Amino acid sequence: MRCSKVEKRLAEQELGILSPGKKEALDAHLAKCAACRQVAEEFKRSVMALSEGTDIDPPQDLVQRILRHAAREPEPSAPRYWWWIAPALVGAVIIMLVLYMPAFFGPRIHMTEQEVLAGYAENLEVLGFGNTEVYSEDNASDYEEFGIPPEVAKLLI
Amino acid sequence: MSSIGPETLVRFQAGDMEAFRMIIEHYQEKIFRLGLRLFGQTDEAADFTQDAFLRIFEQRGRYDPKRPFENWLFKVVTNLGRDRLRRRREIPTNDEPPELAIEPQAEQEMLKRERNLRVRQALQKVKPKYREGLALRFGLDLNLQEMAQIQGISLGTVKSRMSRGLKAFHRAYQALGGE
Ligand SMILES: [Zn+2]
Numbered sequence: 001m002r003c004s005k006v007e008k009r010l011a012e013q014e015l016g017i018l019s020p021g022k023k024e025a026l027d028a029h030l031a032k033c034a035a036c037r038q039v040a041e042e043f044k045r046s047v048m049a050l051s052e053g054t055d056i057d058p059p060q061d062l063v064q065r066i067l068r069h070a071a072r073e074p075e076p077s078a079p080r081y082w083w084w085i086a087p088a089l090v091g092a093v094i095i096m097l098v099l100y101m102p103a104f105f106g107p108r109i110h111m112t113e114q115e116v117l118a119g120y121a122e123n124l125e126v127l128g129f130g131n132t133e134v135y136s137e138d139n140a141s142d143y144e145e146f147g148i149p150p151e152v153a154k155l156l157i
Numbered sequence: 158m159s160s161i162g163p164e165t166l167v168r169f170q171a172g173d174m175e176a177f178r179m180i181i182e183h184y185q186e187k188i189f190r191l192g193l194r195l196f197g198q199t200d201e202a203a204d205f206t207q208d209a210f211l212r213i214f215e216q217r218g219r220y221d222p223k224r225p226f227e228n229w230l231f232k233v234v235t236n237l238g239r240d241r242l243r244r245r246r247e248i249p250t251n252d253e254p255p256e257l258a259i260e261p262q263a264e265q266e267m268l269k270r271e272r273n274l275r276v277r278q279a280l281q282k283v284k285p286k287y288r289e290g291l292a293l294r295f296g297l298d299l300n301l302q303e304m305a306q307i308q309g310i311s312l313g314t315v316k317s318r319m320s321r322g323l324k325a326f327h328r329a330y331q332a333l334g335g336e
Contacts, residue, residue, distance in 0.1 A: 011323035015301065017316050042335055046327040049336070050295045054273045055266075058189035059203050063181050066210045067174060 001029045006036045010043045166226055170217050181210050187297060188234055194292035195238050197277045205241060209234045231297060232307045235289065242285040272336065279329035287322030290315065 001009075009026045012018040018026070030037050059065075161180055168176035188209050192202030213233055220229050280288050293299045293307065301319065305312045 007324045007327065008320055011320040011327075012316075014323060015316065015319055017301070017320070042331055043327050045335060046330045047323070049272045049276050049330060050291065050326060052269070052272065052276070054190055054193060054276075055270060056190075056193060056199060056273070058185050058206060062185060062189075062203060062206060063178065066181055066207050067178060069207065069211055070177060070214045071174065 001025045003029075003033060003036055006030075006033075006039055007043065010040055014043075014047050161226060163222070166220075166222060170220065170222070172217075177210075177214060180213070184230065185210070191234065191238070191292050191296045193277060194280055194296045195242060195288060197281045205238065208241075209237050212237055228303070228306060231293070231299070232309075235293065235307050238292075239285070239289060242289070268336075275330060275333050275336075279326055279333055282329040282332075283322060283325045287318055287325055290319050291322050291326055294319065 006026070006029065009018060009022060013023065013026065030040055161183055165176045165179055169180055185206060189202050189206045192205035192209075193199065196202055196205060213230060216233060220226065280291060283291065289308065290304060293304050294301075299307065301312060301315050304319075305315045308315065310318075
């Protein structure tokens, strides 16, 4: 057996896949070759270091971090998620169109929010414009009375 | 450490976060240390561990309860590690200093830390396809048969990769000072 084969045989021995015949040849070679005995010693130390556990622990907040992320992720293969996001996107586009179409096609280049609303209600006073009241969710139903769709009303609160 | 029972797995598959937490707590150390061997750096190992569990959570519906959970988990994690190694543009510089979390009291402990660091640095010098095997064998304590299953390669390929990998590791480790 040649010296150049020794490391391969040592690796196979370590993995428990060295045949008895090859093991015999390896041992015979090591018995008469000091350089390879040295290699075998070092090899043993390399493998010991590799097998040794490590002291480093995962970061303490890792479990929490993972759980937080997992809770935020959409349901894996459940179509439920897209089920509502698609109509919501369509809704959003419609709202944008409702709000900004008059700006593009109306007689004037720019319309204020109030002017857009005027398309829905004649008397803006009733809607609360013109006074300093701060609107709450409760006002949504007020808008709807004037024929303003709830999606638009939400934007006005 | 007790293993994860079937009722926990059922709850996990149903999306129960408490069951998921039990699984993370049970396996995080193993996965993190696998990550350390694959990537060499603690930050990247932590990132990898997080991604691994999120992937497991995401794919929980694909786990077949009739089969061993651990095999499935390791397979998903190994594939993720392989992808990550592939996507990496270059091998990091390995200039990470020894961890200084707590000043090691005993010299033995310090030596062990230095060895650990050198092992990770040497692993970074080993080709990814060999490194993967070394990490599974010496990080997760898998036998060659289990590795073949998890890596999706033949037993013969595992054997030849592992003997080449060990030889490559040995050379890299000795080049870094051995001990
Ligand atoms: Zn020799």
